[in-house]
Amino acid sequence: MILQTDTLSLTLQGNKLLHDITLDVRPGEVLGVIGPNGVGKSTLLRVMAGLLRPETGRVLLDGQDLFSMPPDQRGRHLAYLPQDAPAAIGMSVRDVVTLGRLPHRRTASAEQDMAAVQQALNAVGMSAFSNRSCVSLSGGERARVLLARALAVQAPLLLADEPVAALDPAQALTVMELFNRYAAQGQAVAVVLHDLALAARFCTRIAVLSEGALVSIGTPSDVLTDALFAEVYGVAVRRCGEVAVPWSLVSRNRVL
Amino acid sequence: MSRYALTVAVLGVLVLTLAIVSLAAGPAGIGVLQGLSDMLHGRETIAATIIGQIRLPRMILALLVGGTLGLSGAALQGLVRNPLADPGVLGISGCGALGAVLVFYTGVSAVWAPALPLAALSGVGLATLLLLALTRGGTLVLVLAGAALGSMSAALLALTLNLVPSPYASYEIMHWLMGSLSRASLHDVLIALPGLLIGSAFLLGTGRSLDALTLGEDVAHTMGFSLRAVQWRVVIGTALAVGSGVAVAGGIGFIGLVMPHLLRPFVGARPSRLLLPSVLGGAALLLAADLFVRLPVSGTELQLGVVTSLIGTPVFFWQVWRLRGRPV
Numbered sequence: 001m002i003l004q005t006d007t008l009s010l011t012l013q014g015n016k017l018l019h020d021i022t023l024d025v026r027p028g029e030v031l032g033v034i035g036p037n038g039v040g041k042s043t044l045l046r047v048m049a050g051l052l053r054p055e056t057g058r059v060l061l062d063g064q065d066l067f068s069m070p071p072d073q074r075g076r077h078l079a080y081l082p083q084d085a086p087a088a089i090g091m092s093v094r095d096v097v098t099l100g101r102l103p104h105r106r107t108a109s110a111e112q113d114m115a116a117v118q119q120a121l122n123a124v125g126m127s128a129f130s131n132r133s134c135v136s137l138s139g140g141e142r143a144r145v146l147l148a149r150a151l152a153v154q155a156p157l158l159l160a161d162e163p164v165a166a167l168d169p170a171q172a173l174t175v176m177e178l179f180n181r182y183a184a185q186g187q188a189v190a191v192v193l194h195d196l197a198l199a200a201r202f203c204t205r206i207a208v209l210s211e212g213a214l215v216s217i218g219t220p221s222d223v224l225t226d227a228l229f230a231e232v233y234g235v236a237v238r239r240c241g242e243v244a245v246p247w248s249l250v251s252r253n254r255v256l
Numbered sequence: 257m258s259r260y261a262l263t264v265a266v267l268g269v270l271v272l273t274l275a276i277v278s279l280a281a282g283p284a285g286i287g288v289l290q291g292l293s294d295m296l297h298g299r300e301t302i303a304a305t306i307i308g309q310i311r312l313p314r315m316i317l318a319l320l321v322g323g324t325l326g327l328s329g330a331a332l333q334g335l336v337r338n339p340l341a342d343p344g345v346l347g348i349s350g351c352g353a354l355g356a357v358l359v360f361y362t363g364v365s366a367v368w369a370p371a372l373p374l375a376a377l378s379g380v381g382l383a384t385l386l387l388l389a390l391t392r393g394g395t396l397v398l399v400l401a402g403a404a405l406g407s408m409s410a411a412l413l414a415l416t417l418n419l420v421p422s423p424y425a426s427y428e429i430m431h432w433l434m435g436s437l438s439r440a441s442l443h444d445v446l447i448a449l450p451g452l453l454i455g456s457a458f459l460l461g462t463g464r465s466l467d468a469l470t471l472g473e474d475v476a477h478t479m480g481f482s483l484r485a486v487q488w489r490v491v492i493g494t495a496l497a498v499g500s501g502v503a504v505a506g507g508i509g510f511i512g513l514v515m516p517h518l519l520r521p522f523v524g525a526r527p528s529r530l531l532l533p534s535v536l537g538g539a540a541l542l543l544a545a546d547l548f549v550r551l552p553v554s555g556t557e558l559q560l561g562v563v564t565s566l567i568g569t570p571v572f573f574w575q576v577w578r579l580r581g582r583p584v
Binding site for chain 1: 337464467468470471472474475477478479480481482520524525526
């Protein structure tokens, strides 16, 4: 399923938040959305999720207008993982992940639901915690439960807003690998990121926003140039071959 | 049998037992079965009159008013995602009582009987709408808005008391505000029944939407649930159910607050799983409280609302104790 945005513009309370954004998220790819704070990355994702109606322009899901789609159908086609998690959910881990199956309540069997929930719990490594209350989990564990909820939708399109912000390097790597595996199954992923090293490694393509406009979109090596860092982020970069960056997991067991 | 099914079954048996005891208990030593049989066959015996005119209406109203109060508490707590939500605590019942008192003592209800429940449910509906409009700011704003509504309705009720012409009338209002089913009649049942049933149907239908809302409004929306739709269902459901209950039973507080808290350890925190058990639990609690007030302790019958508040306040304190020190 392909998601396209066509000349999206949005003004809220006199502020121009998005300006003429045209891009697509294709099956099998992880599209990274990057840019400095406050340039409209989360707003763009919210428009793509159907939460904010653009002033002009359209959002198309396989050619069909997202905002005229029946809510149930839209719920099965896209899963959205917001930046801010609800403060306290007193439910068990399994109950929270099971909520991801609500869009399928009229179309899926109980067995399909259970299989999807188990698969999502396994994917984020939370099966052993499935009966624990979410209140007793750490911030990172809770973030993984909410990610599992989004995965349990088994939607062809996953939109995630800064999903690795609360995670340590090992967990962040695990989640980005998970997105790659999700995309490898033919699904499309759009993810807002601040960690450019992760974006460079794990994203198929990167879209760069600046002041509500799309300034560049392409493969990481095409997009992440010294000139772009200077223009968009206002920083000069130096490529340090010797500096250690988290690269791969030493032991998967320790993380999950 | 799952924990949920077991809880529902146990509560169901409890409600049934209490309902039978409620029919059987009373100073007149009459046979319940005989009374019911006489009543159904149209025989005008003393037993039939006592069962049909006094005990049956009282039992039905305790069951339905208690059930809907528990249900509206569970639905409101799910909607605003706040364990302190309850029609009484948030001033919703108070506004309903204000509406009812106004038509009661202006004499409108004597001319046109449906005015009483209509005024009560208008008060409840307006209060619920006002709360929803004010509470986008979270827990602190919700509790403050509830306190403001409660104070406002209390002030206006006090004003009404101040202005009523006779001391007897003000005694009547006070008595009614404390909540009671002691004078429940078949007429009260007929007045309240439609609102209680339709309101409950609205509230029971919100389970899945409330479940989705636990993940936040945005995620619920992307899963195909409209916040506005569920808000309206809860507002209309609460207005109909609580308003009708207040109209015939007066101010009975804390059942909506207490029930979900007592039941969460058994059925979990998923809002949809709390709705039906809260109905049964609320019904059982009010039936039990109504049996308790009938005990001849001091020669004076205690008021029902006083008893439920005495049960509910410790739970309220316990919640506040748990929430202390948390950022608002």
